Structure formats: structure tokens, C-alpha cells
Amino acid sequence: MAALMTPGTRAPPAPGDFSGEGSQGLPDPSPEPKQLPELIRMKRDGGRLSEADIRGFVAAVVNGSAQGAQIGAMLMAIRLRGMDLEETSVLTQALAQSGQQLEWPEAWRQQLVDKHSTGGVGDKVSLVLAPALAACGCKVPMISGRGLGHTGGTLDKLESIPGFNVIQSPEQMQVLLDQAGCCIVGQSEQLVPADGILYAARDVTATVDSLPLITASILSKKLVEGLSALVVDVKFGGAAVFPNQEQARELAKTLVGVGASLGLRVAAALTAMDKPLGRCVGHALEVEEALLCMDGAGPPDLRDLVTTLGGALLWLSGHAETQAQGAARVAAALDDGSALGRFERMLAAQGVDPGLARALCSGSPAERRQLLPRAREQEELLAPADGTVELVRALPLALVLHELGAGRSRAGEPLRLGVGAELLIDVGQRLHRGTPWLRVHRDGPALSGPQSRALQEALVLSDRAPFTAPSPFAELVLPPQQ
Numbered sequence: 155m156a157a158l159m160t161p162g163t164r165a166p167p168a169p170g171d172f173s174g175e176g177s178q179g180l181p182d183p184s185p186e187p188k189q190l191p192e193l194i195r196m197k198r199d200g201g202r203l204s205e206a207d208i209r210g211f212v213a214a215v216v217n218g219s220a221q222g223a224q225i226g227a228m229l230m231a232i233r234l235r236g237m238d239l240e241e242t243s244v245l246t247q248a249l250a251q252s253g254q255q256l257e258w259p260e261a262w263r264q265q266l267v268d269k270h271s272t273g274g275v276g277d278k279v280s281l282v283l284a285p286a287l288a289a290c291g292c293k294v295p296m297i298s299g300r301g302l303g304h305t306g307g308t309l310d311k312l313e314s315i316p317g318f319n320v321i322q323s324p325e326q327m328q329v330l331l332d333q334a335g336c337c338i339v340g341q342s343e344q345l346v347p348a349d350g351i352l353y354a355a356r357d358v359t360a361t362v363d364s365l366p367l368i369t370a371s372i373l374s375k376k377l378v379e380g381l382s383a384l385v386v387d388v389k390f391g392g393a394a395v396f397p398n399q400e401q402a403r404e405l406a407k408t409l410v411g412v413g414a415s416l417g418l419r420v421a422a423a424l425t426a427m428d429k430p431l432g433r434c435v436g437h438a439l440e441v442e443e444a445l446l447c448m449d450g451a452g453p454p455d456l457r458d459l460v461t462t463l464g465g466a467l468l469w470l471s472g473h474a475e476t477q478a479q480g481a482a483r484v485a486a487a488l489d490d491g492s493a494l495g496r497f498e499r500m501l502a503a504q505g506v507d508p509g510l511a512r513a514l515c516s517g518s519p520a521e522r523r524q525l526l527p528r529a530r531e532q533e534e535l536l537a538p539a540d541g542t543v544e545l546v547r548a549l550p551l552a553l554v555l556h557e558l559g560a561g562r563s564r565a566g567e568p569l570r571l572g573v574g575a576e577l578l579i580d581v582g583q584r585l586h587r588g589t590p591w592l593r594v595h596r597d598g599p600a601l602s603g604p605q606s607r608a609l610q611e612a613l614v615l616s617d618r619a620p621f622t623a624p625s626p627f628a629e630l631v632l633p634p635q636q
Contacts, residue, residue, distance in 0.1 A: 190214060190224045197231035205244045212248040212348050222355070229352065229361040237366035242408065243415045245366065249374035252348035256295065256324050256378050262331075264382050265293040267467045270372055271387040272395055272405075275548035276430035279387065280308045280338065281444035282460045282488070285496035288335025289487040290468055295327055295379050296338045297345065300562075309340050311444075312504075314437040314527050314571040315514070319505035334499035346374050363395055369408045376418065383419045383470035385463050389427035390628075393548035399424055399628060406631040414633050421466050422631040425459060429581060430548045431626065432456040436560050436574015436595060438526040445514065445522060448497055450489040458625045461485045466630060477630075529572035529595035535606065537585045541615025546577060550612040551592075554605050558596050570597050581623040585615065 187210045188196075197203060203211075211228060214220035237245065258266060267287060271277055284294045298320075300307035309320045320340040322330065330337035341350060349371050356362050356371075376384050386409050389395070390402035406422030413420030432453040434443040446452035447460065465474065465481025474480030487493040494515050501511035514522055555561065559570030576593040579585055591613060594601060601609070 190220055190228070194224065194227045194231055197228065197235055200235050202238065203241055208241065208244045209248045212245070212252055215351050216252050216348050225352070225355050226359045229356055229359050229364070229367065232366055233361040233364040236364075239408070239411055239415065242366040242369050243412050246370040246373045246377065246412055247416060249346055249349045249352070249370055250377035253346050254324065254344045254378070256327070256345070256380055258293070258295075258328065258331075258380055262293050263380075264472055265291065266295065266379065266381045267292045267383045267385075267471050268294055268296055268376055268379060268381050269385045269387065269463055269467065270376065272368070272372075272389050274387075274389045274425075274427040274431055275393045275552045276432050276435045276440065277387075277389075277427075278308075278311060278432065278434075278440040278444045278447075278456070279459055279463065281311060281441065281497075282447045282456070282493065283464050283484075284336040284338055285334075285448070285500060286460060286464055286484050286487045286493040287467060288496040288500075289492035290464070290483050291473060292335065292467070292471065293331045294336035295331060296336065297341050297375050297379065298338050299341065308338060310569055310571075311437045311440050312338060314441055315501060315506055316510060316525075317506040318501065322504065330500065330503050333503045335496055336500055337504065338500070339504075341375060345378055349374050365405055365408050368395075368405060369412050372409065373413055373416070373418065373420070377416060381418060382472075383421075383467055384413065385467050385470070386420065386422045387459075387463060388422050388424050390424060391426045391428035391548075393552060394427040403629075403631065410631050410633050419470050419633050421470055421633060423463055423466065424628040424631070426624075426626045426628060428548060429546045430551060430577065431459065433577040433580075434574060435548075435551060435555060437569065437571045438528070439572075439574040439576060439595065441526060442519065442522055445494070445497075446519065448488055448494040448515075450491075455623065455626055457485075457488065459627060460488070462625075462627045462630075470633075527572040529570070529574070530597050531595075531600075533594045533596060533601060534578075534590040535592040535594070535609055537587055537589045537591050537613070537615075538610060539587050539615060541585055542618055542620055543579050543581050543583050543585055543591075543613070544616040544618075545581060545614040546579075546592075547612040547614065550608045551575060554594075554601075554608055557605065558594075558598065573597060582621040584620045 193207050193211055269283055284296050287294050298308035300309050312318045322339045327337050353371055388402045388406045390399045396402040402424050406424060409422050410420050432443050434440050443452055447456050461481040461484045464484035465477045468474040468480030468483060469477045498511045498515040502508045514525055558573050560573040574595050578593055579591045
């Protein structure tokens with residue numbers, strides 16, 4: 155069974171660990187810990203927090219001695235004043251060590267890989283990539299999240315499959331990795347509890363976009379997985395946290411640098427999130443499209459991102475000599491059915507009836523639709539003019555679907571798993587006035603006037619000649635040793 159280290163147990167220092175003595179790391183811990191108001195004041199005034207300061211703050215968050223106002227004040231001080239690489243590394247490590255640590259068989263050390271996304275519209279990459287990597291010989295202990303704001307959550311998508319259970323203990327995770335090679339689970343109260351508290355506070359204190367806080371939140375959850383390699387998909391564009399590629403690159407470099415300082419091989423892919431990824435948005439619809447991709451078909455932009463990210467991971471973890479060779483191996487797993495086979499095993503191991511799992515993975519698209527939640531009504535929108543499809547804006551599409559029940563306005567709110575939208579056109583194609591371009595799946599009444607207008611305005615047409623849509627992948631930021 156997966157071994158656990160309890161809170162308070164220090165893990166062996168990782169390469170680049172900043173808990174050492176003297177001038178090689180942060181200052182030696184002070185014999186008398188500072189009080190929270192003093193720590194907040196220090197960071198507010200642009201000071202640098204020691205390892206003891208940061209660990210003291212995280213401990214106070216976990217044991218409940220930090221008041222909500224103090225947590226919010228510290229988060230805002232960090233957001234405004236920032237943290238350097240060493241402070242961010244210590245914060246990441248302190249969050250990771252706030253709960254249990256996952257430990258796996260030694261033989262798995264080089265096989266353990268994972269991927270994380272900063273969140274997008276129609277982003278179902280994890281559903282495809284985890285089983286594809288498992289088919290390539292990796293172990294993928296993916297800890298995922300739920301939808302936040304207008305972005306969809308991987309766990310919500312999987313829960314549209316009847317019976318799928320995202321709550322798994324560390325011991326169950328090891329069984330899943332043995333049986334299927336991958337699992338996709340939720341963050342438990344035992345794993346990285348400090349991050350759970352800070353994450354919720356960031357959402358209501360306008361500190362979500364802080365680079366050190368984003369970095370520590372992402373990497374702390376991955377540190378407890380004991381990974382050999384990690385790829386983070388950093389989105390930029392109109393429907394992403396970062397509107398432009400330069401800001402996304404800054405986060406990418408921070409993630410890669412902090413990962414390296416903690417002995418974690420991290421690469422960060424910058425990918426565009428102006429239009430939805432693939433053709434489907436909405437939980438059950440995205441599961442259908444993920445299955446289509448694992449049939450060796452589906453939208454080219456989704457397949458391209460899966461193979462690109464997977465190729466980088468196989469290369470970083472030593473499973474391929476080059477990124478291109480890794481990408482080819484992932485593509486082969488999609489085309490020969492081995493990724494789909496791993497997905498079927500994962501479904502059955504995580505609570506889905508084996509007969510349903512088999513039917514989903516072997517059925518036609520029409521048969522699959524009968525097995526998953528469906529909205530009661532469908533409504534098509536027609537192109538208002540002739541033109542070439544320049545762009546379909548992801549953000550207004552996601553916001554309307556959120557209103558229709560595909561997203562949450564508060565934690566724990568139930569979702570309408572069949573609600574969503576299908577793009578009936580591709581970016582770059584010629585479109586004629588009156589042609590259906592979007593099919594909305596809804597449970598409630600017809601779209602309101604404002605909703606219809608918002609969706610129609612998401613369609614951007616131009617006079618230029620038809621073209622091939624570019625890949626969403628822009629660049630890959632690699633760790634120093636590469």
C-alpha cells in the first residue's frame with residue numbers, strides 16, 4: 155500500500171532545498187517565531203520572509219490560529235509585494251508538507267508523471283492524456299480540481315459518467331495505478347490541506363492571479379505525488395487567467411524554476427485560450443469528445459495538444475529520446491486503442507459498472523450519447539452573415555453556459571451535466587449566412603435575448619480566404635538541465 159508521512163514529518167531535503175544553514179538558503183530559523191501581525195507587516199512593507207516565517211504562517215493556517223482577516227491580509231501583501239524564488243520554494247514545500255505525503259514503490263520512481271492546466275474552456279486534455287501516458291508505460295496519479303468561475307473542472311466532467319468516484323484514499327490510488335496505470339482523483343482533506351484553505355481565500359480576496367501563490371498552489375499538490383516529471387499547461391488569451399503570452403511566460407518560468415529548486419523536473423507549455431479547445435464545451439459533451447480523441451479521431455487541436463504535452467512528459471521522464479518521439483508514441487496510443495483500453499480500466503476501477511465502461515469505450519458516438527447525461531432541449535444558432543470564421547470567442551460562450559447550469563456560482567452547487575454547446579464549424583472555414591454554427595444543449599427554456607446576442611457576438615467573421623487554424627501550442631519552457 156502507499157506509505158504515508160504524517161503532518162509535521164519532514165521529508166528528506168530535495169535538491170535545491172532552501173532549508174539548509176548559513177548563506178546557502180533562507181536565514182536560519184529564529185528561536186522565537188514572529189507573531190502573524192508582524193509577518194504581515196514585514197511582507198506589506200516589501201520585506202523578505204524567512205523559512206521559519208513562512209512555515210509559521212502555514213502552520214497557523216492549518217491549526218486554525220490564523221484569523222480569516224489575517225490570511226486575507228497576508229495573501230494581499232504577497233500579491234502586491236511578491237515573493238522571490240526562494241520564498242516561493244519554501245511556501246510550496248510548507249504547503250506540501252501540511253498534510254500526508256504519498257509514497258510509492260521504488261520501482262515506480264521514473265514512471266510517475268503528471269500534467270496540470272491553469273484552466274480553460276473545453277479543456278478535456280487530462281481525460282485523454284492520463285490513459286495515453288499509462289499506455290506508454292507511465293504511472294499517472296493525477297490530483298485534479300472542480301470548475302472555477304467560467305472554466306470547467308476535470309472532476310466534474312468525469313462525474314458525468316454514472317458511478318465514477320473521484321474520492322480515493324492513497325491506498326486506493328496505488329491499487330488504481332497497479333490496475334490501470336492512471337487515476338484521476340480529487341484533493342482530499344489529508345493531502346495539502348493548507349492549500350485548500352488558501353485557495354478558497356484567494357478566490358474571495360482578489361489574489362487568484364498572484365504568481366507565487368499560483369506556483370505554490372500548483373506545485374505543492376504535485377510534490378506530494380512524488381513525480382519524476384510534470385508538465386503544466388499555462389493558458390493565455392481572452393478566456394485565461396493571463397490575457398497575453400508574456401504574462402503566461404512569467405508564470406511558466408517561475409513554475410519551472412521553483413520546481414527545479416525542489417528537485418521536480420517541470421516543463422511549462424504556453425497554449426492559447428481564446429477559442430474553446432475542441433468542438434464541445436460542457437461536462438458530458440466533453441467526455442464524448444475525449445472518447446472520440448481516444449478513437450484516434452476528434453478535433454485536430456485537441457489531439458495536437460495531447461500529443462505535444464504527452465511527448466514532452468515522455469521525454470522529460472526518460473521514456474523517449476526526443477519530444478517528437480514521445481509525441482509519436484502518444485499518437486500511436488490514441489490510434490491503436492491502447493489509451494482507450496486504459497481509460498476503460500480506470501473507469502471500472504473508479505466505480506463505473508464494467509459493462510457501462512465497456513459500452514462507453516467500444517460504442518459509436520450515438521450510442522455513447524445515450525449512456526451519458528443529456529440535456530432536455532437543443533437549440534441551434536445561425537450565422538448572421540457570410541464570412542470566414544476568424545474566431546469563436548471562448549469566454550462569452552462559457553459565461554452563457556455557466557448561466558444555463560454548466561457552472562457553479564458557489565461551492566457545492568449541483569451542475570447540469572448535460573448542458574453544453576457543440577461548435578458546428580471550424581476556425582478558418584467559409585460560412586454562409588443562415589448556416590447553423592452552434593448547437594446549445596439546455597435543460598431550461600429557450601435562450602434569452604441577451605444570451606443569444608452574447609453567443610452571436612462570440613462568432614467573429616472576416617473577409618479573408620479560408621485558412622487552416624493554428625495549433626493552440628505556442629512554446630515550451632524547459633527546466634535548466636534540459
